[in-house]
Amino acid sequence: MDIDVSTVLSQNITLVYDSLDLQAIDSRKLKALITGAQPMVMDSPNMIVALYPPTPLIIQFGDKRIRITLQRESKDIGGIPLWEIALKCHQLAPGQSQLVAYGFNYDVGLGVADGDAEAITIDLFVSNRRMIEDVLEGRLSSFVPRLRFKRDETLYDLVLEPIDEKRIKAHLNTHFEFEGITFPSSEQLEASFRQEFDYLVSMLLRLLGGDK
Secondary structure (H helix, E strand, O other): OOEEEEEEEEEEEEEEEOOOOHHHOOHHHHHOOOOOOOOEEEEOOOEEEEEOOOOOEEEEEEOOEEEEEEOOOEOOOOOOOHHHHHHHHHHHOOOOOOEEEEEEEEEEEEEEOOOOHHHHHHHHHOOOHHHHHHHHOOOOOOOOOEEEEEEOOEEEEEEEEEEEOOEEEEEEEEEEOOOOOOOOOHHHHHHHHHHHHHHHHHHHHHHOOOOO
């Protein structure tokens, strides 16, 4: 079966803290994070959202988290160095805020050249389709599996959503949380961000019957 990862739909780095005082965030420094952008900052008691047009970057402070998200579709990751921006955002967090975890989120689109994308997840994950259809008294046309698993000390959350007969959307969350965690350097964060994306691509192709 010929499957390829055709598009990166979005990419994200999320930082998790034990506490995050939004009132202590310097909005002037937040606006100055991206050179040449026209920043817009919207704040409320529970959330700060910063936009940086014309770039498709969104930064959110809230719920004890800083989320740095690139919403633009692309062929690969790294068009905007999220790891450098994550470090700058971490430096904006108040001194009493302690990092307790961080993670990556990737949404990718997979194309199916031959075969049926909606049938792939059913055939792979539903072992007794006939029994389920008998109980439902209907025909199973699609299935959205969610897989949570662990590799070494890293936690993963994978969701596969068939969009139509030729496309599948895959979401992967990679979560790092361990005792004594500290914020890595931007170089280490970049290497890890790229490594986890390469793992996602390789794993999806092997899982869904691709050529790698």
